[in-house]
Amino acid sequence: MTKRSRVRRGRSRLAALAAMVGSLIVTGAPGASAAGTPEVRLRGDEGTVMCRLSTGPYQRQVEKFLELPQDGKQSAEDCAAIQSMQSAYGISPADGYAGLVSHRAAALDWAMRNPASLTGCAGRSRLVVCVDQTRQLVWVQRSGEIVFGPVPARTGMPGHRTRNGSYKIYKRVEKFWSSLYNAPMPFSQFFDRGEALHASHRPIFEEPGSHGCVNLRYEDARTLWPMLRVGDGVVVFGKREGK
Known part of the structure; x- marks a missing residue:
């Protein structure tokens, strides 16, 4: 061009x-x-x-x-x-x-508008949730084909960083309540100790970041919920800027 x-x-x-x-x-x-x-x-x-x-x-x-x-x-x-x-x-x-x-x-x-830019997510599972911390994006790919997203996300703030790595979902709780933070975490899908993909009632672009979880808009988390199962892959990569 x-x-x-x-x-x-x-x-x-x-x-x-x-x-x-x-x-x-x-x-x-x-x-x-x-x-x-x-x-x-x-x-x-x-x-x-x-x-x-x-x-x-x-x-x-x-x-x-x-x-x-x-x-x-x-x-x-x-x-x-x-x-x-x-x-x-x-x-x-x-x-x-x-x-x-x-x-x-x-x-x-x-x-x-440019799905070819969604790279950097090499999971071992056939279906994998990709968490790009640099761009604060989440998408899902099945055998390399994108089947959900990209959607905006909010990962961990300094002191509560979301850990990079390759994981698998080990627990799902649709109506989870966090006793640690005394707050709702709808559609929680846990993949790394206490870290989960879940809905947030805060505006998704708002600072500061999360306490380590991957926050999603409520509608996005609800749409993602029936697509995933225990054992599905989650790959977290990149580095979040900001508070």
């Missing part, structure tokens, strides 16, 4: 994303918020929201994942696309900033 073709493709995706948040309104020259962050105003369907024009630490990566021109610099057009993606995944604040949370959501968006 030529550079011109890539730019056209990026602009087409940008137009589709920007349409979701309404027309872009720049009120004069970019100003600054009370915190000194550059901003513009974007008029969306639910009123006017503020858009950060400062370049985020994951700017170039997010531009790549959203198929935007990759210059590593925030623009009003970039912000419209990032805000749209943030809104689609329930990220708050949806301010268009390319931070770590937005990077994770954009990586998910990219992976769903």
Whole structure:
């Protein structure tokens, strides 16, 4: 693909994303918020929201994942696309900033459109749950074919890291209650001592990480529940960034 073709493709995706948040309104020259962050105003369907024009630490990566021109610099057009993606995944604040949370959501968006990028999971079992800690993704493959996902996940925070390795599910409890943390863990599927795949009632992109388990959105965990059995493989790899 030529550079011109890539730019056209990026602009087409940008137009589709920007349409979701309404027309872009720049009120004069970019100003600054009370915190000194550059901003513009974007008029969306639910009123006017503020858009950060400062370049985020994951700017170039997010531009790549959203198929935007990759210059590593925030623009009003970039912000419209990032805000749209943030809104689609329930990220708050949806301010268009390319931070770590937005990077994770954009990586998910990219992976769903590019299943060939789902690599690094070499399990011994015919059916294996793949936990990519770097991208905070989970998918299931059977004999190398992806049969579920990718979906977003949340693995262990510092001090409670989810351990990398190859495991097998050894216990399943649909309505598990954690006495250690005094909290529900619906659709728990244990694979490494006390670590399990299970549903979380927290927003999935929210920091900090888990206490070692692999958290999933409730609907994703419920969908995954009937697909797995005791003895199915789980492969955990990569390294999670963030708190």
